[in-house]
Amino acid sequence: MFIDEYFGGGFYRQLPLGYHQHFSFGQLFRTHAYYPHEHLELWRPIPDPNEPTKTLASQFQIMAAGQDAFRRNIPLALPKLETNEEFLVVRAKKRPIVLIMPETPQFGVDNKGYRGKVQRRLCLVAQVFGLADPKTHRQEFSPLFVERVRKMEFPQLMFLPACPGFLEVDSLLRLDELQSVFTPNLEPTRLALGDEVAKVLRGQLQYLFAQAGPTEYTELRELLLND
Secondary structure, three states, rough: OOOHHHHHOOOOOOOOOOOOOOOOOOOOEEEEEOOOOOOOOOEEEEEOOOHHHEEEOOOEEEEEEOOOOOOOOOOEEEOEEEOOOOOOOOOOOEEEEEEEEEOOOOOOOHHHHHHHHOOOOOEEEEEEEEEEEOOOOOOOOHHHHHHHHOOOOOEEEEEEEEOOOEEOOOOOEEEEEEEEEEEEOOEEEEEEOOOOHHHHHHHHHHHHHHHHOOOOOHHHHHHHHHH
């Protein structure tokens, strides 16, 4: 037995009206997400001989990070960039995500006159990656690996079965690629993980980050691995 067979048609649930106003753990969204960069590249300004202050830039070039990375001599006024900051070159893609931590309530803390913003409209999301090409349905991972994910062997991964209209192919939820996203950038759908699946995911996060158990996750994992 596999996790998708265990939950069957209860893997996902439809949210009631007003779903786009109240976000919660396990909801499914779309948003842009970036690829973690293995090789650091910088978007550096090209010096303009006609701009004597060297604080304005209109042209840039991509270059590998060198010894002077994050240690520039002159700050930029436009676009704003401090001497200990860099513009990074990263790729991003709009993809499905599962909401892990919704935006926290307002703190009600006045931090005027001090450095830093206390309240940011951030939430924490986990990215979803297709296991097959969505157009051709050509498998992109070995069947043996997919079966091991469906058996819940890997704590950092959860199998998500295809869901027409949202996930066109079976997919992979990666808990080792969590990202912070500004809440206004989330595109809500009317889907969420089923209540029992959400309980398993909560337990999976506890197990992954704190080796905590027993939970619904550890119990189901043991059942499937020994089946």
